[in-house]
Amino acid sequence: MAAAAAFFGRVGAYAYFVGDFVVAVRRHGVPWRLVLQEAYSIGVRSLPILLIIAGFVGTNLALQGYFAFKPLGGSRLVGMFVSLAGVRELAPIIAAAMVAAKAGTEMASQIGVMRIREQIDALEVMAVNPMAWIIAPRLVGIMLVLPALTVISTFMMVGAGLLVSVVQLGVPGEIFLELASQGISAPDFLYGQVKALIFGLIICTVSCYFGFTCERGPEGVGKATNQAVVTSAVICVVLNYFLSEVFYGGAH
Amino acid sequence: MLQNTISDGVLHVADPEPAPPPPLIRLRGLTKSFGPNTVLNNVSFDIPEGRTTAIIGPSGTGKSVMLKHIVGLIRPDAGEVLCFGTDMARAPEPALYAARRRMGMLFQDGALFDSFTVGENVAFPLVHHAPQMSEDERRAKVNEKLALVGLPGTYERATASLSGGQRKRVGLARAIIMEPEIVLFDEPNSGLDPITSDAIDQLICDMKQALGVTFVVITHDIVGTVRVADYIAMLYRGDLIAWGPTAEVLRAEHPVLRAFLQRNLILPPAGGSGDARLPAVQ
Numbered sequence: 001m002a003a004a005a006a007f008f009g010r011v012g013a014y015a016y017f018v019g020d021f022v023v024a025v026r027r028h029g030v031p032w033r034l035v036l037q038e039a040y041s042i043g044v045r046s047l048p049i050l051l052i053i054a055g056f057v058g059t060n061l062a063l064q065g066y067f068a069f070k071p072l073g074g075s076r077l078v079g080m081f082v083s084l085a086g087v088r089e090l091a092p093i094i095a096a097a098m099v100a101a102k103a104g105t106e107m108a109s110q111i112g113v114m115r116i117r118e119q120i121d122a123l124e125v126m127a128v129n130p131m132a133w134i135i136a137p138r139l140v141g142i143m144l145v146l147p148a149l150t151v152i153s154t155f156m157m158v159g160a161g162l163l164v165s166v167v168q169l170g171v172p173g174e175i176f177l178e179l180a181s182q183g184i185s186a187p188d189f190l191y192g193q194v195k196a197l198i199f200g201l202i203i204c205t206v207s208c209y210f211g212f213t214c215e216r217g218p219e220g221v222g223k224a225t226n227q228a229v230v231t232s233a234v235i236c237v238v239l240n241y242f243l244s245e246v247f248y249g250g251a252h
Numbered sequence: 253m254l255q256n257t258i259s260d261g262v263l264h265v266a267d268p269e270p271a272p273p274p275p276l277i278r279l280r281g282l283t284k285s286f287g288p289n290t291v292l293n294n295v296s297f298d299i300p301e302g303r304t305t306a307i308i309g310p311s312g313t314g315k316s317v318m319l320k321h322i323v324g325l326i327r328p329d330a331g332e333v334l335c336f337g338t339d340m341a342r343a344p345e346p347a348l349y350a351a352r353r354r355m356g357m358l359f360q361d362g363a364l365f366d367s368f369t370v371g372e373n374v375a376f377p378l379v380h381h382a383p384q385m386s387e388d389e390r391r392a393k394v395n396e397k398l399a400l401v402g403l404p405g406t407y408e409r410a411t412a413s414l415s416g417g418q419r420k421r422v423g424l425a426r427a428i429i430m431e432p433e434i435v436l437f438d439e440p441n442s443g444l445d446p447i448t449s450d451a452i453d454q455l456i457c458d459m460k461q462a463l464g465v466t467f468v469v470i471t472h473d474i475v476g477t478v479r480v481a482d483y484i485a486m487l488y489r490g491d492l493i494a495w496g497p498t499a500e501v502l503r504a505e506h507p508v509l510r511a512f513l514q515r516n517l518i519l520p521p522a523g524g525s526g527d528a529r530l531p532a533v534q
């Protein structure tokens with residue numbers, strides 16, 4: 001019971017936080033000169049790990065697709081399997097997970113340190129709204145970068161799948177690509193971009209929320225960082241199901 | 253102008269003014285608890301314009317919490333704080349920010365941004381509130397304030413490379429860059445060597461005389477306090493146990509107050525007259 005109350009208290013506090021942020025941005029605007037720097041650091045930090053993870057998810061999609069369809073005589077369908085699973089589902093969520101793991105944790109820990117070292121209070125006292133100054137550029141930055149990372153993640157995944165299929169499994173490359181492009185259509189890319197924007201919104205606001213509410217003391221920042229990545233990953237994954245249901249559910 | 257001085261181990265405290273100047277900050281019935289812990293209990297007093305008011309008391313008695321109420325970072329459970337007539341807990345954000353732009357605050361550890369250079373930290377309020385100012389003008393102004401706090405030529409220094417005392421001085425330069433009418437200090441002397449500490453005290457005295465700035469200083473350094481303060485307020489366990497001109501507070505009879513001051517000073521007799529003396533051995 002107490003745990004449930006604490007949980008809903010947290011949800012309410014987060015909702016207030018987001019509301020305050022919206023008011024702050026409407027009043028003070030976005031400090032645009034900071035956006036590029038944030039976008040760059042989010043992208044650069046997340047890209048290497050994203051390339052590795054997306055690539056090796058692609059390899060396994062190819063292997064499993066091949067093993068699943070081979071007994072049915074459809075080993076050529078591996079291209080379709082990789083593109084369908086990659087473009088629609090795994091590329092967006094993996095890009096989001098990596099950004100949550102790298103950029104999100106960094107937001108939470110940086111802001112947590114700012115809270116503990118009274119820098120957020122100092123901004124307030126200098127009559128600079130901390131929410132507009134700290135969160136807004138990070139939010140715009142992540143919204144610019146995560147869709148791009150999602151595209152990169154998609155190509156990396158399908159590319160790795162193609163490589164494994166051709167080199168290891170002996171599926172001809174043209175066949176792979178032909179079936180891969182049959183499996184998906186233009187709206188699939190669009191839906192991936194919509195997912196990326198929604199995930200970006202969640203990761204940024206959740207991570208900043210935990211940073212802003214960081215407790216003092218030696219464990220404060222670590223705890224905030226941990227809660228930021230766990231919470232934003234769980235929300236994104238659960239939301240991903242509902243988004244896919246909305247986007248693709250009509251095709252039963 | 254009031255001026256306290258030290259010579260030959262004797263602290264000459266200026267006679268109190270007939271009446272304090274009108275208050276710039278008014279605390280009325282300020283009450284604040286964190287859970288069961290009552291940190292401020294119905295505290296009321298005025299901070300007069302153009303004077304230096306020191307807030308003293310043992311650690312953990314709510315001095316920092318009181319300062320945060322004055323700048324509107326904490327909302328009281330009851331009572332109010334008025335700065336320039338603005339209710340700092342209830343004013344809408346534009347009015348609150350307008351009041352804060354006339355105030356500067358030095359945080360206990362400087363609260364500087366480590367990713368900025370020293371100069372960028374000091375320039376920060378100017379960049380936000382005086383965007384029309386040219387880069388050269390801004391630099392000149394920052395360099396002037398850095399020189400004032402004893403750190404000339406440090407504009408390009410990395411903030412992370414500063415010592416604790418230097419951070420405080422940079423924080424002070426940032427607090428005064430907008431030429432505020434009120435400057436609040438949270439323990440400007442703690443963790444500083446005696447020479448830097450004296451330099452900051454001297455800076456407070458100079459700025460008060462030159463600019464008529466109202467200072468609110470929280471401090472543990474009793475001797476420094478008595479030297480710079482025109483008025484003293486003492487908090488003890490959340491209660492305001494003394495408030496008045498420095499000379500009167502030094503002669504007050506309150507036992508806790510006397511015990512607190514006597515750790516560092518040899519006081520004049522209670523209710524009597526005369527200057528405080530510094531203990532012979534440092």
Ligand SMILES: Nc1ncnc2c1ncn2[C@@H]1O[C@H](COP(=O)(O)OP(=O)(O)O)[C@@H](O)[C@H]1O
Nearest residue numbers: 286289291309310311312313314315316317318
């Ligand atoms: N944000 C806060 N939440 C809970 N307790 C606090 C908070 N800020 C201060 N306190 C408590 O209030 C009391 C007074 O603190 P403070 O004003 O910092 O003392 P000091 O007089 O040394 O500056 C302390 O017991 C401290 O633990």
Ligand SMILES: [Mg+2]
Nearest residue numbers: 315316317438
């Ligand atoms: Mg304190």
